Amino acid sequence: MKFLFPLIALFCCLLVGFSAQAKSHSQEKHAPAKAAPATERQEGPAETVDVPGKVIKEPNAFHGTKWGTPMAAVPDLTVVEKDGQAAYGRVDGVVYRIADVFLSDVVYGFCQDKFAAVMVDYKGKKAHEAIRDFLVGKYAKPIQVEGRGDDLGWPVGNVLIRMQFSSQKESGTLSYFYLPLFEPCSGPDGGKAAQ
């Protein structure tokens, strides 16, 4: 009987201690950043992650037209193709400059009447390299789509930038997709099945 009290006290202490430890563990991870002193910066091991030393924001517009803009709100747009829920249009006289390349063949893509994509054609390996280098500098190293060096992708938040170049045709396409809006039209036949 005389051992019962210390045993009970020990048991209760253990329970309370365990509870407190579990709580502090879950809080520790969410401790505010200011708690970490600047000198605590840890150097990483041998692996590297190719990221630019700057803050990246996803493009929220193309050439002044915001994602989601209805077709009717884009001045001088001429619809050139409709494909299920997708529609594509051109604006005469639009010239898009990227790096040192001036591009005039700009196609605006709409999904469910919302501006969701842009495709711009360019010609020549030199233009391809200039645009690619510009995007690498601005965003990061791209990923190679399906392992092909001439099919590149930059996922930037909800925007996917792609470059597809054909060495045989000596021409390529630079595309921007705002994925949340373009997704319904990305299936076969411009998302007809979803209608």
Add this chain to the structure above:
Amino acid sequence: MNRAARLLLFLAVCCGLLLPGTALAAEAPRSLPFNKQNVYNFFRQVEDGKRQLPENIPLDELQNRQCLLYASILKQGGYDFEATVQNAVQFADRGNGKLDDPRFMFLAGVFNVHPDVYLRLKLISKATRDSVAGYFGQ
């Protein structure tokens, strides 16, 4: 009821009161369930949050705040940043289907900032940092 029996009853009541609290506190952190819609919504909220950040602050500070933003938006939804990153790294596409994989899109968006920054901010552990570095460095 003798004294020993009363004490045993007291002990049982203590267990009944403390154990549920202990279980709650030790509950495993939840990952964002990965599908495209969840990732789109996440990045939408991140972009909204980024627009609220002041731009006239040093780059390091801005970067720190953006990293914290990623974590706090997940936390607001009841999800744990580290658990989400671990889930993404563990099951992300390692082949050619990356651009169609919500886990990859999540990692690519979040780790535009180097994982060392997240480690320094204590948003991820060293092991998770190494997993992320390994994934992108492969």
